[in-house]
Amino acid sequence: MAVTGDETETGSAADLTTCQLRNPSCSHPQVVSEASAYSSKKSIEDALQKREHRLMKNREAARECRRKKKEYVKCLEDRVAVLENQNKTLIEELRALKDIYRHKVE
């Protein structure tokens, strides 16, 4: 998993870094400045909880997104296989018809 010291997000009250989540005693400067924006311990806990919830939701969304993408790619691959078969069949059919036509002309 990629965890760098400078991870931040913008705009939300749940802005706390991953390093603080993993190590509550983290004194990373950004964490300190962000955490100081909260008036009480309660609101910090609240923000952490919100962040955790958001990360969990996004984790699940990413998993689902990958699953759908894989399914889509599989679908395309199957379609390619079907079309290739159809193409082969049509080419052979055309060849056979050309043969018949040639014999009639001769």
Next chain:
DNA sequence: TAGACGTAGCGTCATGGGGC
């Protein structure tokens, strides 16, 4: 057998779009 390399899967972040 150790190291290089390729691939799959994962978590996180950033961002755009839609709903309210």
Next chain:
DNA sequence: GCCCCATGACGCTACGTCTA
């Protein structure tokens, strides 16, 4: 505007395969 969701991008780990 704010919130939520979907998704691309990135970095990391685990694992399999190849080669010296």
